[in-house]
Amino acid sequence: MITIPLKKGASNAHQIFSVQLGDNFLEFTLNYITESGPAWSCDISREGETLIAGAMLEPGAIITENYEADIGTLYMVGSEVTLDNLGTDNKLVWMSDDEQL
Numbered sequence: 001m002i003t004i005p006l007k008k009g010a011s012n013a014h015q016i017f018s019v020q021l022g023d024n025f026l027e028f029t030l031n032y033i034t035e036s037g038p039a040w041s042c043d044i045s046r047e048g049e050t051l052i053a054g055a056m057l058e059p060g061a062i063i064t065e066n067y068e069a070d071i072g073t074l075y076m077v078g079s080e081v082t083l084d085n086l087g088t089d090n091k092l093v094w095m096s097d098d099e100q101l
Helices: none
Strands: 002-004 014-021 024-033 039-046 049-056 073-077 091-095
Touching: 002 014
Parallel strands: none
Antiparallel strands: 002 091, 014 024, 024 039, 039 049, 073 091
């Protein structure tokens, strides 16, 4: 299990970073959205190919559940989403296919 480092605050409302998860080197794009209530949107790509687009980072959500990305399991744990609690009260966690929730 790996907790993916995320940054909070207005200066990080739009962030792009890369992380090695198992055999996959993935690029994450996170955007803070306010139009329909506060939320974080997440896109994930590998070698320029989009694997996940527009997944919402809501506590309790299994981000990879509706995608055939073949990158293991990503899930969000924590409390109600705000601009200032990403990476502190809310965490994005990855587990390999060999691990169990």
